[in-house]
Amino acid sequence: xxxxxxxxxxxxxxxxxxxxxxxxxxxxxxxxxxxxxxxxxxxxxxxxxxxxxxxxxxxxxxxxxxxxxxxxxxxxxxxxxxxxxxxxxxxxxxxxxxxxxxxxxxxxxxxxxxxxxxxxxxxxxxxxxxxxxxxxxxxxxxxxxxxxxxxxxxxxxxxxxxxxxxxxxxxxxxxxxxxxxxxxxxxxxxxxxxxxxxxxxxxxxxxxxxxxxxxxxxxxxxxxxxxxxxxxxxxxxxxxxxxxxxxxxxxxxxxxxxxxxxxxxxxxxxxxxxxxxxxxxxxxxxxxxxxxxxxxxxxxxxxxxxxxxxxxxxxxxxxxxxxxxxxxxxxxxxxxxxxxxxxxxxxxxxxxxxxxxxxxxxxxxxxxxxxxxxxxxxxxxxxxxxxxxxxxxxxxxxxxxxxxxxxxxxxxxxxxxxxxxxxxxxxxxxxxxxxxxxxxxxxxxxxxxxxxxxxxxxxxxxxxxxxxxxxxxxxxxxx
Ligand SMILES: Cc1cc2nc3c(=O)[nH]c(=O)nc-3n(C[C@H](O)[C@H](O)[C@H](O)COP(=O)(O)OP(=O)(O)OC[C@H]3O[C@@H](n4cnc5c(N)ncnc54)[C@H](O)[C@@H]3O)c2cc1C
Numbered sequence: 295x296x297x298x299x300x301x302x303x304x305x306x307x308x309x310x311x312x313x314x315x316x317x318x319x320x321x322x323x324x325x326x327x328x329x330x331x332x333x334x335x336x337x338x339x340x341x342x343x344x345x346x347x348x349x350x351x352x353x354x355x356x357x358x359x360x361x362x363x364x365x366x367x368x369x370x371x372x373x374x375x376x377x378x379x380x381x382x383x384x385x386x387x388x389x390x391x392x393x394x395x396x397x398x399x400x401x402x403x404x405x406x407x408x409x410x411x412x413x414x415x416x417x418x419x420x421x422x423x424x425x426x427x428x429x430x431x432x433x434x435x436x437x438x439x440x441x442x443x444x445x446x447x448x449x450x451x452x453x454x455x456x457x458x459x460x461x462x463x464x465x466x467x468x469x470x471x472x473x474x475x476x477x478x479x480x481x482x483x484x485x486x487x488x489x490x491x492x493x494x495x496x497x498x499x500x501x502x503x504x505x506x507x508x509x510x511x512x513x514x515x516x517x518x519x520x521x522x523x524x525x526x527x528x529x530x531x532x533x534x535x536x537x538x539x540x541x542x543x544x545x546x547x548x549x550x551x552x553x554x555x556x557x558x559x560x561x562x563x564x565x566x567x568x569x570x571x572x573x574x575x576x577x578x579x580x581x582x583x584x585x586x587x588x589x590x591x592x593x594x595x596x597x598x599x600x601x602x603x604x605x606x607x608x609x610x611x612x613x614x615x616x617x618x619x620x621x622x623x624x625x626x627x628x629x630x631x632x633x634x635x636x637x638x639x640x641x642x643x644x645x646x647x648x649x650x651x652x653x654x655x656x657x658x659x660x661x662x663x664x665x666x667x668x669x670x671x672x673x674x675x676x677x678x679x680x681x682x683x684x685x686x687x688x689x690x691x692x693x694x695x696x697x698x699x700x701x702x703x704x705x706x707x708x709x710x711x712x713x714x715x716x717x718x719x720x721x722x723x724x725x726x727x728x729x730x731x732x733x734x735x736x737x738x739x740x741x742x743x744x745x746x747x748x749x750x751x752x753x754x755x756x757x758x759x760x761x762x763x764x765x766x767x768x769x770x771x772x773x
Contacts (some may be wrong), residue, residue: 304352307373311355311397314365319356319403326354330380330398335388336644337733340704349395351378356403360478360486360516363399367514368484370397370762377482378764379510381422381453384445386645387732389457389509393766401452404516407431416475416491418519421452437522440467443728444620455515458507460728462620463557465681466583467523469728471506478517479505482758491519504753509730510764512757526583529557531613532593533579534605539563540656541603542576543678547652548599549580550683554592557581558613558679563659565675566691571612578605579613643693644707646714650723651685658721659688665713669706671696680727687727690714711735731768739769 311320321327327350332338352375357363370377376396383390392398401422408418410432417439419428425446432438441454442461453459455477460469467473476491489501505515536542542561549556558581562570567577580596582589597607650658655678663674673693680687692710697703715725715738725735725742740747747769754761754770766772 303373307369307375308353310369310373311353311366314369315355315357315362319358319362321354322352323354327351330354330383330400331391333383333385333388333390335386335391335732335734336707337704338385338388338391340700349393351392351398352395353397354400355397356400358403360404360480363401363404363480363514363516364484364486366397366399367480367482367762371483371760374760375762376765377514377762379452379456379514381451381456382424382445382449384448385453385457385730385732387726387730387734389730389732389764389767390453391733392764393733394772396762399514401514401516402450405450408517410435410437410522412437415522415524416519417522418476418491418517419451420517421455421515422450424448424450425454432522433525436525438525439473439520439522441470441473441520447621451518451520452515455506455518456509457730458728460680460687462679463583465559466555466557469680471503473520474502474506474518475521476519477502477505477515479513479515481513482760482763486516487513507730509732509767511754511768511770512763528586528589529581529583529617530589530593531558531579531581531610531617532596533577533608533610533612534600535567535573535608536576536578536600536603536605539576539659541605542578543652543656545578545599545603545605546678546681546686548602549596550681552595552599554595555582556592556596556681557583558617559681560616560677560679563676563678566677569675577608577612579616581613581617643691644710645689645691645729646711646718646725647687647689647727647729648714648718648723648725649680649685649687649727650718650721653685654721654723655686655688658718658723659690661717661721662688662690662714665717666690666692666710669694669710669713671706672710688723711738715741733767736767736769 330351355366376394378392378398380390380398380400404420404422406420410417440463442463443459454470476489478488480486560579562577567573571577582592659676666672666674671694674690676688676690678686678688694706697706711734718725719741725738751770
């Protein structure tokens with residue numbers, strides 16, 4: 295009987311969705327439902343295969359306007375059906391996995407650039423736009439929005455905003471949170487809210503920040519106005535080899551303290567330097583962009599600091615090579631795809647990125663390495679690639695190999711996360727700088743937030759009392 299009611303409700307909802315979106319923008323096709331079951335995260339791929347806590351979506355919808363998003367959310371709220379927003383599906387933490395089925399809302403047909411305001415250096419677009427498509431359109435007019443994550447070809451503006459993303463130039467231009475001025479968001483009950491696209495405001499708390507990093511749990515972000523920059527006259531790279539990680543950290547600290555503004559500042563620990571550059575020591579690649587004189591001046595100051603820390607100047611070739619080929623290591627088939635790694639070899643490549651002060655970074659790198667290497671089959675190497683005056687981000691890349699079964703691989707995955715988050719929190723860092731929470735870290739949100747998690751939970755309850763928006767994410771109550 296319950297099954298009969300369920301299928302009746304589904305067919306009523308299907309008809310509602312078709313009336314809102316047109317039959318071409320609603321699918322309950324078996325293959326598409328399977329295709330939208332996960333993102334590129336390890337758990338997003340492994341969990342559905344093991345029937346672990348994941349239902350297939352019942353419908354995939356492709357809205358083309360804010361009004362359609364609003365109508366779909368109203369219908370979903372009436373029927374109390376989960377809605378998981380989906381943009382590029384390139385999240386690496388499982389945030390877009392529709393854990394309780396329902397509707398997957400793919401926003402990629404909402405891909406219009408609405409205005410490029412060259413006088414005031416702003417662009418307004420819909421959020422289904424893929425990052426690189428926006429960048430190309432801006433480049434053609436002599437601008438950049440300077441958000442260049444490695445996933446720029448396969449992720450979109452909605453995913454960047456909802457996932458708190460950081461591009462490879464974030465040290466100079468900031469994370470997506472500091473690039474966005476105004477937003478349009480459809481709330482779970484279908485109401486449309488907008489924030490003002492102004493440089494700054496003192497009119498109470500900034501509501502943009504409620505939705506940045508919300509991972510689709512508080513509404514659907516439909517439009518964004520962001521800062522753009524004239525394309526730089528020059529971008530120039532230089533690399534250095536430091537005797538050890540400590541001296542490279544010291545150099546990074548002095549560079550930031552002196553007020554220099556590198557676009558890229560990437561340090562590899564000793565293991566990664568050996569693996570990627572065949573060098574003993576800690577490799578640093580740094581770039582500056584902008585006016586030629588300013589670029590040259592900043593490189594001269596950097597050189598002084600590097601020499602103080604006993605670095606060897608390696609020249610511009612490694613940085614140029616990295617910049618020109620930075621996407622080619624990511625996109626080839628069978629490379630960088632955790633499912634391929636899992637399916638073929640029972641290895642899992644995993645990242646546990648974190649951020650904290652300079653003091654934290656050094657201690658956490660040491661302690662994480664010591665702790666994680668105790669797990670069977672574990673390797674550990676790290677780089678540090680987003681910097682602030684007060685500290686930076688650490689990106690350990692850990693491969694776990696030799697598990698006897700996928701169950702053991704999943705077990706080691708969770709063991710590694712538990713061990714890593716314990717170290718990160720004990721030493722005063724945050725458990726993620728830009729990959730977000732998703733399925734991997736949702737169990738640690740109360741530890742991350744402490745007492746204030748209850749406040750976050752009550753915002754969720756107020757905005758989404760029926761818990762339709764991406765339920766089971768960000769550590770919120772499930773039902
Ligand atoms: C090869 C590769 C390289 C990567 N490099 C980087 C990097 O350099 N920097 C970085 O930060 N990340 C990187 N990532 C991770 C990933 O690209 C980011 O997490 C990105 O923000 C995800 O965007 P997406 O469009 O793929 O979002 P999705 O995976 O589709 O969704 C991510 C989350 O956002 C929500 N969401 C999507 N659209 C909306 C919307 N319109 N409104 C509300 N919620 C929405 C989803 O529900 C989900 O919770 C990389 C991933 C890969 C696979």
